[in-house]
Amino acid sequence: MNLKKLAADKAVELIENGMTVGLGTGSTAYWAIHGIADRMKEGLSIRAVATSEASDKLARELGIPIVPFHEVDVIDITIDGADETDSQMNLIKGGGGALLREKIVAASSRQLIIIVDESKVVDRLGKFPLPVEVVPFAVELTLKKLAKLGCEPKLRLTEDGSLFKTDNGNYTADCSFGSISDPAGLHDELNAIPGVVDNGLFIRMASRVIVGSEKGISTL
Numbered sequence: 001m002n003l004k005k006l007a008a009d010k011a012v013e014l015i016e017n018g019m020t021v022g023l024g025t026g027s028t029a030y031w032a033i034h035g036i037a038d039r040m041k042e043g044l045s046i047r048a049v050a051t052s053e054a055s056d057k058l059a060r061e062l063g064i065p066i067v068p069f070h071e072v073d074v075i076d077i078t079i080d081g082a083d084e085t086d087s088q089m090n091l092i093k094g095g096g097g098a099l100l101r102e103k104i105v106a107a108s109s110r111q112l113i114i115i116v117d118e119s120k121v122v123d124r125l126g127k128f129p130l131p132v133e134v135v136p137f138a139v140e141l142t143l144k145k146l147a148k149l150g151c152e153p154k155l156r157l158t159e160d161g162s163l164f165k166t167d168n169g170n171y172t173a174d175c176s177f178g179s180i181s182d183p184a185g186l187h188d189e190l191n192a193i194p195g196v197v198d199n200g201l202f203i204r205m206a207s208r209v210i211v212g213s214e215k216g217i218s219t220l
């Protein structure tokens, strides 16, 4: 069973005619974008904004109208994936390199619907290395500051071994904290470091988490 598609299809049912929809990024959001395109073929009329160049491209290929952000005040609903969620719906995101645009879109969304397969639900966040978007300038100094918070930051590389660059031209430091006891506190500590643009902790942002499992759908 495709658990990502299962969760995505359920989330897409929440979209109503006339809505402005935020399109997430990653292999689960991929299915939501396809699901939206399928519903549009059946008559659904929406407009969308995208959280990455990749999702923007996919949506346009599928005929979903993408509007520029200056035409948008509020996004009615955003459907996005996550790398981890705890039972409080605090999230780690950014495994796909899109955390900053995702957080900007999420912060302007009336509803943030997170879609995951059951492997992403954890008791405590932190097994997945926390992505932190950092500016290239003096990145070595920023990494030292990150390490002082108790992790081993590793700059993300592409398959060919070069430094991965986000859609915003920044680097991503993947920070293994192991287990995060105070996600909200860590979020603020990370973002207080000059050189950090934002981090992948999404605290109290999700309205609902839809989980696809072998037993079916459940909701947090």
Ligand SMILES: O=C[C@H](O)[C@H](O)[C@H](O)COP(=O)(O)O
Pocket: 024, 025, 026, 027, 028, 029, 080, 081, 082, 083, 092, 093, 094, 095, 096, 097, 098, 099, 102
């Ligand atoms: O930067 C990427 C996003 O936060 C993704 O939503 C997240 O990494 C989950 O991706 P996937 O659905 O591919 O596991």
